[in-house]
Amino acid sequence: MMQRLRVAVETPQYAGLARALDYACPHHLPAGTLVRVPLGQRNIPGIVWAGAPDQEAAEARPLASLKPVAEVMQALPPLPPVWCDLVDFTARYYQRAVGEVALSVLPPELRKLDNAGLDKRLRLLAKRSGWAMPEPEGSLPPRRKSAKVQSSRPGPAEPAPPPPLPTLQPEQAQVLATLADAFEQAQPPCHLLHGVTGSGKTEVYLRAAQHALDLGRQALVLVPEINLTPQLEARFAERFPGRRLVSLHSGLTPAQRLANWLTAHLGHADLVLGTRLAVFCPLPRLGLIVVDEEHDPSYKQQDGARYSARDLAVYRAWLEKVPVVLGSATPSLESWQHAQTGRYKLLTMAQRVGQGELPKVRIVDMNLQPQPAPGQPAAPLSEPLLTAVRARVERGEQSLLFLNRRGFAPVLSCTACGWKSGCPHCSAWRVFHKLDRTLRCHHCSFTERVPKACPDCGNLDIQPVGRGTERLEEQVAELLQGLERPGGGAVRVARIDADTTRLKGALEQQLAAVHDGSVDVLIGTQMVTKGHDFRRVTLVAAVNPDSALFTADFRAPERLFATLMQAAGRAGRDAAAAASSEMWIQTWSPTHPLFTALRQHDFARFAASQLQEREMAALPPFSHLALLRCEARDAAVAEGFLRQARDMAQALLTEQAADGQVTFYAPVPPHVAKVAGLERRQMLIEASTRPGLQRLLAAWMPQLPALRGQHKGLARWAMDVDPLSI
Template structure:
């Protein structure tokens, strides 16, 4: 969805009555009316910016504690004047409730932050108060002024900053004596900066003028894996810091944060660097947020929520692996951090750098059209070659005997792995499915390990002998016999990373490492990295050469610099090739190209590095493009198909999702919502907006709730937004009139349909 910034002034805020709570008996004569953004209940039909009375005039962005009903909630003084409708519905000052407390210990949130939040709420069809409060640290929302002042004092002490509230000490007689001559400090050696490649130097030369430009552009850094994109990020951040500005660097997942943080800390010793992600404790997250908000932190690294971190001197935004779907929030306000980064860069006049070896097709189209500046790095650092891609036709491989399971690796791939072990090199096996097996099956009666709460199978995890649903989390012990017929012989069907790890260890048990000893197989996935520090420990073992074969999911296929890996094998990519989502091929190509990019990152071993792909569909055009490492050709073919089908980036989508205890109830809600939308379009003219019939998603039931969805499509972003803004108030009314609806939500620019 890059390009949404073109509509930032279109005025899509939905109109709702301006309601406030009754007064608490405060003195009205000297009070000031303030507009406050609070998180109001959706079903109440209240505006999310309410009027309160304050004893003094408060600047916009000030944090408050305000009453709402019987509760006391956090709020933010919101900028701007009320609309004509709000002014007409406003209550007189005598009926307004007073602000309980203003958190004056903290500097007000900057105007640019308020604009970013308001745009997010407007575009993604959420309430301003909901977005504004949700993106603040949870710990901050609980504090009063006294507690906040203590946190700030503690922060200043940890950073060695003077306490602004401290009284000056009286000078004693001893203090008047001349101080001994200071011993000059030995300057620390400057950090080592690798020499730039020709392509890196050219990219930075094009970026440099952007730090002085009145309206900096958004750039797509399209660089093959191993081309040195991180070094470009470091040099760009260096330029921002030299200009006295702050740099914000976004990564798609928490597991990429520590290693990138280490790179930045090594390059910028003495600079204040903080991280923001959900892996931090509430206290750590608040401290890092305060450090950034007050301007003390010069470098901020984080996942998608960090896009809302207030930075008073923002000078650069980097979005690493910009194509990654993790940048899209999947609950609440379903925003895209990548797209908001583009908007924020334009808003705060900071250059934006989107980096990827496999850009999203929306971003790629914007770069082709000239909306974004395209920066290309087509060569690996050290002139290393990309791994040779070999596609194996599984239909031509030996078939197992009756009752036997096919081996995890076909003979050519297994031979390649053995060869790497004998040379003291590492192999990486990529299978994007965790657990031991996707399902348990009874051959006698056909029973399968389904989830009683979801329309999905429970995955067999052998390590703890459980059947676990990856949708609702329901787990129980593996039955000793088939629950339906009592058959003792229930078998796992399919293969996950846990089973692949076990089978690989068996297949390689006769292989001896060069220094002696058995082959060392390790697995990295969500199950093996649950505990704090476990991921860092396992990655350190891989980097140290203590692992010969690494098995893992997509966690290990992006952002990691494995210098000893010379072989990557994709074990079963076909499961993602024919998914119902129109983005399936794009995602698979990105995953495979990123996985292959882990091999041959050491220039000396690049010539003998390989990627093997086991597939039953070798004739698919995706694999031809993969063999040539040709993203450009793949993107051109996909964009041609999208244009013919009228799919993004050539159209704009929204999904109305609903959940209910019974499927017919969910369908009735969507059908009535569709009728209401079509009636509005007929009255106001909206022939270019298409509303499809309600359908169930691929997993139609989760945690006991039936799910249904309805797609809305339009070639015009403005037409789609106008419909949504006028339609949502009717949906609130419709929701209250139907019994049995658990929840509903609108997803603008959905990543999957």
């Protein structure tokens, strides 16, 4: 007898389709089962979803008129109920279709396979890995809560002996004792680990993971960026020989990502390391979640379902009743506020391992430095900073120069008519890359060769304006020319940014050169300022941090303080050289409170002042935001859509019971108003309570697709709940 099934399929938000679609199936399928179903002219992947079929839909379409399920993916056990709960919460909170979220977080290769192809992949993986195939119909048994639970993964015949463990510092031991107690609690709290750079947070993660593994559980460790995954993976692999460790991030090939995901889903992976998408990895024996550098904005997805992996990690830990650790030297102000109010449990490590000192912070007031002659470019390094760098080179130590702008120069300009290298498709400049002589837009990727003369007036004198890492590398090499390293030889300057690490293995190769001392001065963007353990670096300098200080975004000071604190943490990580380590900052605003707090490495002071300002201005975490964004060929179309959407929402507010105040701001262009030929506009919604905002969005969002047809030329729209930048 045919039965009605709810199936979540991937449909775009603007389609306005139901949360799950109804299909017919000759037998019952448990929720979480992967299937292929017809939609239009294609068979697409879907997931059987829990819950009763929509009564109105059932009356409108009798069972006999439903399309049947095309294929059941019997080779794979169903996704666990807690995974479905996590996806369902994500879809509801971030206002996306449940199928869109559910399918988008699965490996792309999995969505392409039929049952026969999946079965073949599983057999090859099982043969290569040495574990048994899962039963076709069943699913893995639920994780027992006893401390004697054993891994379903067959261990090696002769496990390798564990490496000798480093001696714990008193603060580390205290933190680990607190976490050990959390494993025994029925509902462990969320732990915020505030540890200064070099305090040994990674060792805490390793010991906590060992505790989870001893209980027969799995550990999930999230990192903000792909370039941090290989080195952390090496640390875990060294600590846990014989344990199966897999990584999940977009840098893997589709086949690697599918194999690692299947290994985790079937319970054969003991440790999973990954970027934000790994928060959705199904783990049947999950026992611990760690979010390293929890403040990092990379945890917030910026397209599609704009979820925060950090926040979802906290929610998933609550669902699964397992400990979660958010670690950072500079926690996000939201997490810090939760810790101050008792919602999170604050764990503090204020000392570096080996009692090493934090680097001394030196502020260079650029207003007091000699200015260049008219028509001459300004030197990239002030004289005091250049002297300090030279001294490091002569002592055989390393320096790191931080400039968060890649390319040679942000813009090319004509000295005669004022022409600038703007992008014809975006309201942004095309960046000059000297190495390949191109002008490249970093927003739409439009690239052209550098013109030989000004396109407007024909003037041959086209000059670079501003400075990127490529130009800084060239200028620093010139400034250090003639200086010899200890033992002889020219100074070696290297650059690490998105341009120099595009090829596979390039980042690992360049980092290895830094670690083995082949580099004297390292120049890079923020990708080298966090997570890396550069033992030879004793000087870190922020060349031009002011560009990130004065912006319209209220989070700019928080992000800059975190970046500079993380950058400072790369210096003096070897306790023997900690006393002479320094952080230099070149700024035109030396009296800014941010630099005052940074000089004292006083995050608590900085956070208190920022939270006080935000409370006075009713900004997060003292209010709750959503941002409705849209794009259209014509700016008037985008603004008209937002104004009509605002009128619709205000009408809904009058019908709902008041739960706090909701404010709608006028539609405005973002910082970059045009990208790839599309005009962008956004409208900010501010609410005093989270339930009030969520209730409005739940009633408002289903009505927005109907507006699309009334605004011809509207390309797309999306709701961003808890936006990171406005």
